[in-house]
Amino acid sequence: MSAAVETGPRNALSSRWQNWRRGAYRFRQSTLSIVGLVIVALLIAVALVGPYVVPHPEHVAGGVSTAMRFRPPSAQFWFGTNELGQDVFSLVVAGSRISLLAGLAVVVIAAIFGTLIGAVAGYFGRWVDEALMRFTDLMLTLPSLILAMAIAAALGPGxxxxxxxxxxxxxxxxxxxxxxxxxxxxxxxxxxxxxxLGAGAPRILMRHILPNVISPIIVKMSLDMGFAILTVASLGFVGIGVKPPTPEWGSLLSLARGYMPDYWWTAIFPGMAIFLAVFGFNLLGDGLRDVLDPKARR
Known part of the structure; x- marks a missing residue:
């Protein structure tokens, strides 16, 4: 009897390990997924250590150097300088932390709140489901960017x-x-x-149902990260999000738009950073979807 009890958990762990090995194998077979993982890893590394190793930290803190205004990309200034003589490379690298952390915070908060609403509505059904889903449908009818702009404008900058x-x-x-x-x-x-066996609704939801639906949530979070970063940059671009001198990709683009196309480097490099973030997280999300999709398992 005890041997059977010990064999059960061991078989479950073995099966789980085999599933992870198959998933990792499928992930490695996709070149685009690997490219997405590399891009995301590089962005995270830049966000973690970049602000401490930038060549001109005084520019990140808001310092100006008017004698160096609009210098093109060179060995001294890899991404050139902006209208204030600030090193664009230092600003883009420092801004990666704000953009990535803000995008991650958006996705995590939205996932927690949305999971709570969806789990309660789906489990209890009937009038609870009807009330919560009609409210959700009402929110879906509103353009997300316009709604975010309205809420951010009402709450104030920050x-x-x-x-x-x-x-x-x-x-x-x-x-x-x-x-x-x-x-x-x-x-x-x-x-x-x-x-x-007498388990209550909270226990059933938290211990039995939600752990079995975590895979699609993780996939959606990875796919939404890029678009969340893009939305953060959009609010910064229109002047509602992060305010200067704090560097953020959207605000850097907003300041640079008046100097296009003569001083193209002031806008190209922040725009490329946004593009890489969205592109990398989309590729990674597609790879995770292939790995975590139960229908793809054999």
Whole structure:
């Protein structure tokens, strides 16, 4: 009897390990997924250590050097200088931390709030589902960027207000996804067995249903990261998000737009940073979807 009990968990761990090995193999077979992983890893590394190793930290802090205005890219200034004589490379590298952390915060807050709403609606159904989903549908009818701009303008400038504003326009997608997954899982045998044993709704949701729907949530979070960074940059571009002298990719683009095309480098390099972030997270999200999709497992 004890041997059978020990064999059960061991077989479960072995099966889980085999699934992870198959998933990692499928991920390695996709060149684009590897490219996305490399881009995201480089962006994270730049965000973590970049602000400490930039060649001109005084420019990141708001210092100006008018004698160096609009210098083109060179060995001294890799990305050139802007209208204030600041090193664009230092500003782009330092701005990566703000953009990536703000995008991550948006996705995490939206995922938590949307998962809570979707799980409650999908599990209890009936009038609870009707009320929560009609509210979700109402939020979906509003353009997310316009809604985020309205909330951010009402709350005032600041990174925290900007993140909260975008997250409040982002959660309905997670709510709809989780609701559908929970409605399918709550009819499974293991959920009915837990209910028959007397488990309450919170325990069933937290211990049995949500751990089994985490894969599509992770995939959506990875796919949404790039677009969240783009939305953060959009608010910074229109002047609602992060305010100078704090470097942020969207605000850098906003300041550079008046000097195009003569001083193209002031806009090209912040724009390329946004492009790489969106491109990398989309490729990584596609790879994770192939790995975590249960239908792809053999």
């Amino acid at each position: 990174i925290g207000n900007m993140v909260f504003a975008i997250a409040m326009s982002w959660w309905p997608g997670f709510a709809r996804l989780v609701r559908g997954e929970v409605m399918a899982k709550k009819e499974e045998v293991f959920v009915q067995a837990a209910r028959a």
